[in-house]
Amino acid sequence: EVQLVESGGDLVQPGGSLTLSCAASGFIFSDSWMSWVRQAPGKGLEWVACIKKDGTEDYYLDSVKGRFTISRDNAKNSLFLQMNSLRAEDTAIYYCTKDRRGGIYDFHDSWGQGTLVTVSS
């Protein structure tokens, strides 16, 4: 059974930084593209970033490009999201997801429970 467990969410001041982690199990992590998807409180879903299975390619939502960095450690079956220069509009639950097909044009077949990031002074 696929399991994705996020951690690292917290209350942070505007302009601050935070790193989210996702521990993966139940599938061959190194064979899967992975993504982060976020959901602002009471709002819809928004894809944030994805990363190739070997970590050599990554893609971002324009509004987070240059501020967020997605990375992975295949030896530890872990996915990360480094978030810098955080803004109030980044406040959301951040979900770690497993992509089905591989590639930028993909959908999300497994989701973690999410971790809450709150950006506020």
Added chain:
Amino acid sequence: DIVMTQSPDSLAVSLGERATINCKSSQNLFYNSNNRNYLAWYQQKAGQPPKLLIYWASTRESGVPDRFSGSGSGTDFTLTISSLQAEDVAVYYCQQFYYTPRTFGQGTKVEIK
């Protein structure tokens, strides 16, 4: 970015009745080379993460009850719940994966009448 517009925003259906959710894309999602529509549907119950229901517009994910079906092509798509059950109360989202960034509809809330 591709805009996905769902209708209605919410609907209330009696148990055992049909629920129909529409999703319209601002651009074509049909790829001629593989004859597929790059459209997925998700279900999100209160306090839970989303769950994949359907992909390629009409392929049901393993384990999803057959009362859920997807249809449509190009820019217009439909998710149908043929006989609504109490456990189907949720918000449903469509998502396009033909263009980058991947984008979702705003969600449709399904309740029991």
